[in-house]
Structures are given as C-alpha cells and as structure tokens.
Amino acid sequence: MSTDKAIEKADATARETAKEKVNTHDRIIEAAIKLFSEKGFNGTTTKEIAETAEVNEALIFRHFSTKRDLYGAIIEKKISEEPGIELSLEAHRDSKDDRLVFTAIASRMFEKCGRDPSFMRLLHFSALEGHDLSDMFFDTYVEYINMLISDYIDTRIKDGEFKKLNPLYSSKAFIGMVVNQIIVQELFGEKKKNKTDYKELTETFVEIFLEGIKSGKP
Amino acid sequence: MSTDKAIEKADATARETAKEKVNTHDRIIEAAIKLFSEKGFNGTTTKEIAETAEVNEALIFRHFSTKRDLYGAIIEKKISEEPGIELSLEAHRDSKDDRLVFTAIASRMFEKCGRDPSFMRLLHFSALEGHDLSDMFFDTYVEYINMLISDYIDTRIKDGEFKKLNPLYSSKAFIGMVVNQIIVQELFGEKKKNKTDYKELTETFVEIFLEGIKSGKP
DNA sequence: AGGCTGTAAGTAATTACTTACTTACAAATT
DNA sequence: AATTTGTAAGTAAGTAATTACTTACAGCCT
Numbered sequence: 001m002s003t004d005k006a007i008e009k010a011d012a013t014a015r016e017t018a019k020e021k022v023n024t025h026d027r028i029i030e031a032a033i034k035l036f037s038e039k040g041f042n043g044t045t046t047k048e049i050a051e052t053a054e055v056n057e058a059l060i061f062r063h064f065s066t067k068r069d070l071y072g073a074i075i076e077k078k079i080s081e082e083p084g085i086e087l088s089l090e091a092h093r094d095s096k097d098d099r100l101v102f103t104a105i106a107s108r109m110f111e112k113c114g115r116d117p118s119f120m121r122l123l124h125f126s127a128l129e130g131h132d133l134s135d136m137f138f139d140t141y142v143e144y145i146n147m148l149i150s151d152y153i154d155t156r157i158k159d160g161e162f163k164k165l166n167p168l169y170s171s172k173a174f175i176g177m178v179v180n181q182i183i184v185q186e187l188f189g190e191k192k193k194n195k196t197d198y199k200e201l202t203e204t205f206v207e208i209f210l211e212g213i214k215s216g217k218p
Numbered sequence: 219m220s221t222d223k224a225i226e227k228a229d230a231t232a233r234e235t236a237k238e239k240v241n242t243h244d245r246i247i248e249a250a251i252k253l254f255s256e257k258g259f260n261g262t263t264t265k266e267i268a269e270t271a272e273v274n275e276a277l278i279f280r281h282f283s284t285k286r287d288l289y290g291a292i293i294e295k296k297i298s299e300e301p302g303i304e305l306s307l308e309a310h311r312d313s314k315d316d317r318l319v320f321t322a323i324a325s326r327m328f329e330k331c332g333r334d335p336s337f338m339r340l341l342h343f344s345a346l347e348g349h350d351l352s353d354m355f356f357d358t359y360v361e362y363i364n365m366l367i368s369d370y371i372d373t374r375i376k377d378g379e380f381k382k383l384n385p386l387y388s389s390k391a392f393i394g395m396v397v398n399q400i401i402v403q404e405l406f407g408e409k410k411k412n413k414t415d416y417k418e419l420t421e422t423f424v425e426i427f428l429e430g431i432k433s434g435k436p
Numbered sequence: 437a438g439g440c441t442g443t444a445a446g447t448a449a450t451t452a453c454t455t456a457c458t459t460a461c462a463a464a465t466t
Numbered sequence: 467a468a469t470t471t472g473t474a475a476g477t478a479a480g481t482a483a484t485t486a487c488t489t490a491c492a493g494c495c496t
Contacts, residue, residue: 024441042260043347046486056443061487121346127406128258128343138406169422176398177391183401184390187345188356204387212430242475264452274477279453440495450485458477465470 025063027053033074037118040125041071075126075133078119085109085145089152098156098210105149106178106202117186124187146171153213163215170213177205243281245271251292255336258343259289293344293351296337303327303363307370316374316428323367324396324420335404342405364389371431381433388431395423 031053035044046067050057064070088104095101113120123141126134150167157164181201184190249271253262264285268275282288306322313319331338341359344352368385375382399419402408 039348040258040260040346042258045484047484056441057486058444058488059442062441065487067486124342124405125346128339128346129261130257134406138408142402142406142408163425165422165425166418169419170426172399172402172419173395173423173426176396177394180394180398180401181390183398184360187342188352188360190356190360200384201387201390204383205391207381207383208388208391208430209426210430212426212428263450265450274475275452276454276478277476280475283453285452438496440493442493443491445489445491447488448486451483452481453483454481455479456477457479458475460475461473463470463472466468 024053024055024059027055028060028063028070029074029077031055032070033078033118033122036071036074036125037121041068041129041131071131072133075122075131075137078122079133079137079140082112082119082141084141086148089148093152096156096159096161098161098214099206101152102174102206102209103202105174106205107198109178109182110198110202113182113186120182120186124183146175149175161215162213165213173212174205174209177209242271242273242277245273246278246281246288247292247295249273250288251296251336251340254289254292254343255339259286259347259349289349290351293340293349293355296340297351297355297358300330300337300359302359304366307366311370314374314377314379316379316432317424319370320392320424320427321420323392324423325416327396327400328416328420331400331404338400338404342401364393367393379433380431383431391430392423392427395427 028049031049032044035049035052038044046060047057049070050060053060060067060070064073085105085108088108089101092101092104123137126137146168150171153162153167153170156162157167162170181196185196190196246267249267250262253267253270256262264278265275267288268278271278278285278288282291303323303326306326307319310319310322341355344355364386368389371380371385371388374380375385380388399414403414408414
C-alpha cells in the first residue's frame with residue numbers, strides 16, 4: 001500500500017516533470033529551434049527564448065555559455081538527426097528503376113521539408129548570416145546529396161542508359177527542381193490560390209528529367 | 219568674367235559635392251544595400267550604415283523616418299530597377315527556337331545574379347525575416363517569371379512541339395535548376411575547388427529540359 | 437554538508453531614434 | 467548692394483529601451 005502510494009506519487013511527479021518541465025535543456029533547445037528558424041540569430045533574443053521555453057533566462061546561460069553556443073548546438077543537432085536522402089536512393093538503387101529512384105528522392109525531400117520547415121529555414125539563415133557551421137551544414141546536405149546522385153547517374157551512364165552529360169551538373173538539374181520548389185513554398189510562403197499538387201509536380205519533374213537524360217536508344 | 223568665375227565656382231562646388239559627397243540620400247541607400255544584403259535587417263545597425271556612407275547618423279533619420287523605412291526604400295528601389303528576364307524571352311520568342319530561348323533565359327539569370335549578388339541576398343533576407351515587401355518581391359520575380367515561361371511552354375504545347383505536361387510545373391522545373399544553382403553559388407558560397415563551368419552547366423540544363431519536355435515525334 | 441535547479445535583480449554595452457544647435461547658401465526684401 | 471529670411475545639410479550629445487550575460491541568494495534532494 002505505502003509502496004504503491006509511493007510509486008504512484010513518484011510516477012505522478014515524474015509525469016509532471018516530464019510533461020510540464022520535461023528536460024530544461026531540451027525545452028531551451030526546442031524553443032531556440034522554433035525562434036531561430038523563424039527569425040534568425042539576430043532576430044531572436046535570449047529573453048524570448050526563455051519565455052517560449054518557460055524557463056528563467058539565466059538558466060539558458062547555465063546550459064550554454066553563450067547565445068552563439070546555443071545556436072551552434074541547434075545546428076549540430078539538426079545536422080546529426082536528419083536522416084538524409086541516402087536511404088531513398090539506396091532502397092531502390094539496385095533495382096535500376098530510374099523512375100522509382102528519382103520519384104523516391106523527390107517525394108522524400110518534399111515530405112521531410114513539409115513536415116519540418118524549420119530545417120530549411122535554419123539552413124538558409126545560417127548561410128545568410130554567415131554562421132561558422134553553415135559550411136558544415138552545406139557540405140553535409142547539398143554537396144553530399146549531389147555526390148550521391150551524381151554517382152548514381154554516372155553508373156547509369158556506364159550502363160548506357162543515360163547520356164554522357166556531366167553527372168554533377170545533371171544531378172544539380174534534378175535537385176534544383178526539387179529544392180527550389182521547397183524554398184519557394186517554405187521560405188516565400190507560396191500559399192495563395194496555388195495549391196500545388198505534389199504528386200503531379202513530382203511526376204512532371206521526374207518525367208522531364210528522365211526523358212531528358214536518358215540516352216536515345218530504345 | 220565675374221559670371222564665368224561664378225559659374226566655374228558653382229561648377230566646382232557642384233562637382234565637389236557630387237564627387238566627395240554625392241547625394242547624401244544616395245550614399246545612405248548605397249551603404250544600406252551593401253550592409254542589409256550582407257547581414258540582413260537585424261544584423262545591420264544604423265551606426266554602421268552611417269559609418270559606411272560616411273554620413274552623420276542623424277542624417278539617416280532625416281531622410282528616412284525609420285530604419286525599417288530605409289529597408290523598404292531599398293527593396294522598392296531594387297524591385298523597380300531590375301530589368302527582369304522578360305527581355306531575353308521576348309527577344310527570341312517569335313523565333314520558336316527553343317534552345318535559343320531557354321539558353322538565353324538561363325544565361326541572363328546567371329549573369330545578372332553574378333554581377334549583383336546583393337539582389338538575391340536581399341530577396342532571401344526579406345523573405346526569411348518576413349518583411350512586408352517580401353511578397354511584392356516574390357510576385358514581381360518568382361511568380362511573374364513562372365507565368366511568362368509557362369505561357370511560352372503553353373504555346374509550344376499547342377504547336378505540338380512540347381508534351382502535354384502542366385506548363386506551370388514544367389516552368390518550375392527549368393527555373394528551379396537555374397535559381398537553385400544561383401542560390402548555392404551566391405548564398406552558400408560554393409567556392410572551393412568546384413569552379414563551375416557555366417557554359418557547360420547551361421547547356422546541360424537546357425539539354426535535359428528540352429529533351430525531357432519535347433514531344434516524341436521527330 | 438554540498439551539489440543541483442531555479443530565480444530576481446542587476447550590469448555594462450548597444451540599440452534606434454531625438455534634440456538643440458550651427459553652418460551654408462540662395463531668394464527676397466530693403 | 468546690403469541685409470534679412472528661409473531652408474536644407476550637418477553635427478555632438480543625449481535618451482530611453484533593450485541587449486547578452488552575471489551575480490548573489492534560496493530551496494531541495496541525497
């Protein structure tokens with residue numbers, strides 16, 4: 001009985017702590033991600049972060065010695081936890097079903113960025129504001145993805161299926177279509193009447209790209 | 219003589235004013251364009267602007283009642299003075315030489331943004347930071363260009379030369395390739411060893427796009 | 437007792453913006 | 467021609483608010 005009660009109480013406390021307070025550290029990070037991605041580094045104040053996280057402002061500086069430190073921590077976190085695009089490529093690479101491969105890549109990118117726009121916004125803010133980690137951000141995503149895809153394209157050229165175009169530039173063509181749509185959507189808020197049909201858009205992109213790059217011997 | 223001298227003197231004064239001081243108004247705007255495009259609205263201080271323009275800080279507020287007013291003024295200036303892409307389309311539209319048309323569009327965009335990166339950066343900062351004029355920026359460029367190109371594509375579909383794909387989505391495909399390259403180059407500073415060959419890149423983009431969109435009846 | 441978590445109050449610096457005043461110069465008036 | 471007036475350009479000094487960051491202290495848990 002008494003043990004039961006004790007456990008109940010402990011549970012309740014734990015639940016409270018977990019619900020209302022969670023981890024102070026995490027709540028700060030969560031709030032910071034929200035605000036930095038919405039308004040950038042210079043547009044966000046530590047007071048605001050504290051209010052959003054419902055945490056005393058001084059606590060921020062116990063967890064992160066500097067506002068810039070906190071910003072860096074966020075970027076590193078985002079870099080580490082994003083699963084990346086490689087899965088959708090690897091999943092279908094061996095099938096050599098090009099339409100499947102490129103459709104999967106585009107779908108994945110649209111879906112991921114639609115679900116978490118903060119990532120794209122953080123990436124852009126860090127680049128514009130010239131944060132130190134911006135380069136790592138860039139290398140991890142832009143260059144890495146281009147490398148993966150241009151490798152795949154290279155393979156397909158050697159298979160005789162794709163034209164002998166520069167694989168990197170070809171990769172840039174496809175990634176550009178997808179990424180620019182994401183940017184227009186998430187950064188510029190292309191809302192208005194234009195309710196984009198992402199299924200049709202993806203099909204159009206893949207159709208144009210594949211028909212444009214495949215070698216002309218049926 | 220005396221009138222000559224007076225004129226000379228007036229001229230000299232005018233020249234001095236025009237050379238060393240130019241127009242105070244213009245010097246402020248010039249400095250603001252530089253700084254806002256480099257560091258964004260929140261990252262730029264009025265003191266800095268004054269120092270860069272070599273003008274007393276108080277003068278900024280005689281010309282623009284508010285820092286935000288100044289920001290709005292430079293965005294409006296940039297919107298009004300950019301010549302736009304339509305010229306390169308109209309110049310070749312009637313030729314119906316698709317390769318010429320799309321090569322001209324891409325070349326023009328690369329060249330324009332390479333010559334004045336501040337435009338792209340301002341556009342992105344204003345979008346991210348949510349400036350009021352960001353929408354106008356967007357409508358004037360992104361939507362307008364997409365409209366022009368999708369109109370052209372529509373024509374070519376009716377000519378039986380292009381596939382019956384959604385013209386807007388097809389336009390987005392081509393613009394996406396080009397714009398994303400510009401962004402990667404100018405915002406993320408893709409410098410490193412990747413010295414992009416813009417001639418080859420443009421050819422690759424146009425080749426993929428045109429072969430991808432043209433109807434398959436030779 | 438001592439090490440966490442939390443907080444209220446404060447600090448020095450910086451911010452956008454103002455004030456009160458001077459100078460320069462041309463048009464209007466005498 | 468000389469003097470007044472009007473107007474814009476310029477400046478040094480200041481303001482009130484906000485900024486990132488600190489300190490000193492209080493409870494709490496083991």
